[in-house]
Amino acid sequence: MKVNQLFKDKTVLSFEVFPPKKTSPLASIYGTLRELGHLKPDFISVTYGAGGSLNGETTINIAHAVKHTYGIESVAHLPSINFSKEEMITLIEQLKLAGIDNILALRGDITPDVKPKQDFRYASELVSFIKQHGDFNIIGACYPEGHTEAVTVKQDLINLKEKVDAGTDQLISQLFFDNDYFYVFRDKAADMGIHVPMEAGIMPVVNKKQIERMIAICGVNLPKKFKQMMEKYEHHPEAFRDAGIAYAIDQVVDLVSQDVDGVHLYTMNNSLIARRIHEAVASLFTIPKHPTVKVSA
Numbered sequence: 001m002k003v004n005q006l007f008k009d010k011t012v013l014s015f016e017v018f019p020p021k022k023t024s025p026l027a028s029i030y031g032t033l034r035e036l037g038h039l040k041p042d043f044i045s046v047t048y049g050a051g052g053s054l055n056g057e058t059t060i061n062i063a064h065a066v067k068h069t070y071g072i073e074s075v076a077h078l079p080s081i082n083f084s085k086e087e088m089i090t091l092i093e094q095l096k097l098a099g100i101d102n103i104l105a106l107r108g109d110i111t112p113d114v115k116p117k118q119d120f121r122y123a124s125e126l127v128s129f130i131k132q133h134g135d136f137n138i139i140g141a142c143y144p145e146g147h148t149e150a151v152t153v154k155q156d157l158i159n160l161k162e163k164v165d166a167g168t169d170q171l172i173s174q175l176f177f178d179n180d181y182f183y184v185f186r187d188k189a190a191d192m193g194i195h196v197p198m199e200a201g202i203m204p205v206v207n208k209k210q211i212e213r214m215i216a217i218c219g220v221n222l223p224k225k226f227k228q229m230m231e232k233y234e235h236h237p238e239a240f241r242d243a244g245i246a247y248a249i250d251q252v253v254d255l256v257s258q259d260v261d262g263v264h265l266y267t268m269n270n271s272l273i274a275r276r277i278h279e280a281v282a283s284l285f286t287i288p289k290h291p292t293v294k295v296s297a
């Protein structure tokens with residue numbers, strides 16, 4: 001099923017997982033998926049490390065299991081910067097064979113160790129390519145605080161509009177800790193003529209190392225109250241975790257109250273934390289909503 005159809009009549013709640021590291025057995029993810037599956041999210045997306053290998057089978061196998069073993073719709077992430085068009089066709093065919101209907105079409109991060117191929121310079125080029133080669137619901141990434149390489153937030157929005165016009169059916173945002181960034185971004189996107197469903201990305205922060213890594217990768221701002229929370233509990237792991245969960249719950253309650261199209265929870269493969277957040281907010285996602293977005297067929 002194309003998951004963009006879900007936005008027609010409900011506030012969507014989705015989860016994100018990543019494949020286990022190469023040193024861990026693939027099977028280690030399945031316990032997590034089973035537990036996440038019990039929470040009945042609207043879909044689960046599976047990341048794909050942009051390391052230049054054609055090892056998308058791991059992502060595709062997990063996305064296949066999410067759908068066919070655990071009965072939850074799945075989304076496969078697909079970063080393109082390190083692939084040729086030929087390689088991309090192979091991956092698209094594998095996705096078709098696995099019965100995956102939803103692709104998060106990404107450029108991927110440019111890393112110093114891998115020389116990018118030139119076939120897909122931007123995610124918008126991948127979106128057009130997927131459109132030519134299959135019938136998928138295509139999802140794109142967006143950045144409420146601007147992408148780290150963006151010249152200006154305005155230019156980033158112009159580029160996002162190009163990606164949507166290329167055939168993106170739905171958007172999922174980068175994580176953020178100040179909801180106001182998301183609301184301002186959502187309004188600006190609507191003013192630019194971007195009307196596809198846009199989910200808000202929320203990451204529960206449960207230890208200090210995790211947030212330091214995220215700031216380095218994503219360049220997101222930390223509000224004062226978040227910093228105070230970190231300072232107060234940094235030497236008390238259990239309290240830090242509880243405060244991080246409470247903070248994420250607070251963000252979700254506010255987002256749903258402000259009629260977001262959906263919330264995408266970066267679970268970090270931690271089903272216990274996902275369960276605690278889910279327990280606190282699940283009922284908010286059961287209230288029918290008036291459609292405010294354009295959903296493509």
Ligand code: FAD
Binds near residue numbers: 155160
């Ligand atoms: P693009 O949309 O191509 O944007 C990248 C930059 O190029 C932006 O600064 C944009 O403004 C600029 N740009 C776009 N078009 C043009 C143009 N025509 N001319 C000039 N500049 C332009 N990475 C992974 O490797 N694997 C994953 O599984 C993964 N999952 C993610 C999930 C989500 C929800 C998000 C938000 C990000 C994810 N990423 C993942 C990270 C993502 O790959 C990086 O943020 C990457 O740097 C940008 O990818 P993009 O698809 O947003 O790129």
